[in-house]
Amino acid sequence: GDNLATDIAAGNRIGMHTALVLTGLISRKQAEAAQGEMKPGEIIETLRELLK
Structure with a gap:
């Protein structure tokens, strides 16, 4: 996600x-x-980094 309070906290x-x-x-x-x-x-710069 890109939001600490919503996306990251929920996960x-x-x-x-x-x-x-x-x-x-x-x-x-x-x-x-x-x-x-x-x-x-x-912490990643782009979604593409998830594929590494």
């Missing part, structure tokens, strides 16, 4: 591995500082 709540895509909504600095249910499992 974490149900036990999924999460990935935050940096679309401009959230900065890398904000993502790295996230805590609790808003902390993403991965």
